[in-house]
Amino acid sequence: MRLEPETQARPHPYAGGQAALATMHRKERAIAPTLAEQVGLQVIVPRGLNTDRLGTFTGETPRAGTIEEAAIAKARLGMDAAGLPLGLANEGAYGPHPQIPFIAAGVELIVLVDDARGLIVKEHIIEEAPHYDHAVVGAGDDLDAFLVRVEFPETGLIVRPNGRDPIDAPVRKGIREQNALMAAIRDAAREAVDGKAFVQTDMRAHVNPRRMATLTRLAERFAARLARLCPDCGAPGYGMVDVESGLPCAGCGAPSGLVRFEVFGCAACDRHERRPRADGLEAADPRHCHLCNP
Ligand SMILES: [Zn+2]
Ligand SMILES: [Zn+2]
Incomplete structure (x- = not known):
């Protein structure tokens, strides 16, 4: 695999550091190995945390705010308990699939809160076939x-x-x-x-192997993002933050609904850039075109 320029040369700012992971459900099994390997960051699980007081899947304690707010609040709980300026947390939401009713889907989010740099790095993954039923x-x-x-x-x-x-x-x-x-x-x-x-x-990771596997895939994607340093300011977590649609139709050249550019950005500074699709696709099949296939 080609190494992207921003992963080379500089030592990673988190190498040799520690981050608190707020979990009661053994999520360190999914998250710690890949962060150690790709970034050199050691994951610590503070003892005695009660993350359930921030909300539960089963609804005894309703979750306040968005899943991103909930994840950040949970990360801060772990940072306070461990006395570290760096914290991690995951939050998941499961329910009916947004496009296909009667099919369950989930979104899993992971955040890193870095109070030393004033930085929040996040990554998410969609689980199309969860054990949620x-x-x-x-x-x-x-x-x-x-x-x-x-x-x-x-x-x-x-x-x-x-x-x-x-x-x-x-x-x-x-x-x-x-x-x-x-x-x-x-x-x-x-x-x-x-x-x-x-x-x-039960959606808690330690009793739901499908969810633990999803978290492992999310953690790998997140570690790859953390490993990329911003070319301008050197902050960790440089990666895709948005997409732009409009990939030209192979038949008529009109913009289709498919993704044309991936927008990369930094979590710390204003740097943004458009990149061609990672899969190399340069034209859309005419069946995605509203002119050729109305
Ligand atoms: Zn067309
Ligand atoms: Zn930057």
């Missing part, structure tokens, strides 16, 4: 198809009474054993108004 079942219902689909028991499950507010309903999390699951469903069904249990995938 739920079922509404009565005690004794056949759950096999659901359990196979979500890869239980490798993926943990959460059970609660159907139709009740998560703030005051009893919730059982991290279930990875058949008998415990059946007992939880029985108990939850008894406490529900309609006699049903709401069973859903």
Whole structure:
């Protein structure tokens, strides 16, 4: 692979440094190895953090603000606990796919907060096939198809009474054993108004291998970004910040909806530049053209 000029020569400003990663769910397994390898940054997990008080997937504590705000707040929690000026955090959001209803999708975001340089570097990834699913079942219902689909028991499950507010309903999390699951469903069904249990995938990374794998891919992409230093100011994290559409149609030359340029930018200074698509595509197939294929 060709080394980009901005990854060569200069020693990385984070080499030999430490960053606090705020996690209760062993995300260091996905994040620490690649940051050590690509940047030389050591990831520290402060003990005794309660990141759940910033919001949970299951809704007992609603998350305030955007996922980016939540991730930055979480990173700062870890920095305070560890007494470090450098912090990392990940935040994910899962729900219906934006284009395809009834299909789940997720977005995972990772941020690095650098108070010494006044810098926030971020990277995200879209997970098109997450283990994010739920079922509404009565005690004794056949759950096999659901359990196979979500890869239980490798993926943990959460059970609660159907139709009740998560703030005051009893919730059982991290279930990875058949008998415990059946007992939880029985108990939850008894406490529900309609006699049903709401069973859903536990999205916490340590009990959701698909999510941990997604975080590993995100961490690799993020480490590659951190490794690139801004050609102007030398700040870490130089990379794609936007795209411009309008790739010309191969048939008629009109701008299509496909990406034409990748916009690279620095998290610390104003430097921006347009780059051709990384995949080398220079023209759009006419089926993407609103003139050739109205
Ligand atoms: Zn065309
Ligand atoms: Zn810069």
